Amino acid sequence: MDRADAARAVENAIGGRFKSWVTPEQTLIESVGEDLAVGLTGHAPYRDHRERAALEDFHDRA
Numbered sequence: 001m002d003r004a005d006a007a008r009a010v011e012n013a014i015g016g017r018f019k020s021w022v023t024p025e026q027t028l029i030e031s032v033g034e035d036l037a038v039g040l041t042g043h044a045p046y047r048d049h050r051e052r053a054a055l056e057d058f059h060d061r062a
Contacts, residue, residue, distance in 0.1 A: 009039050027058065 001009070013036035018024055038044050 009036060012039050027054075031058070 013032050015035075017028060017032065034045055
């Protein structure tokens with residue numbers, strides 16, 4: 001992966017969810033990490049779907 005591909009992967013994972021003047025919640029940080037992993041591997045981390053549903057609902061509101 002070159003720098004341009006890496007930058008696109010990070011931008012896709014972040015998706016404008018961070019605001020520079022606000023400390024992000026831990027759930028947001030974890031969600032961005034998971035989104036980056038899924039974007040790079042194509043596989044979601046193994047978790048109970050009920051745990052992941054709360055994060056997905058959070059993203060849908062933004």
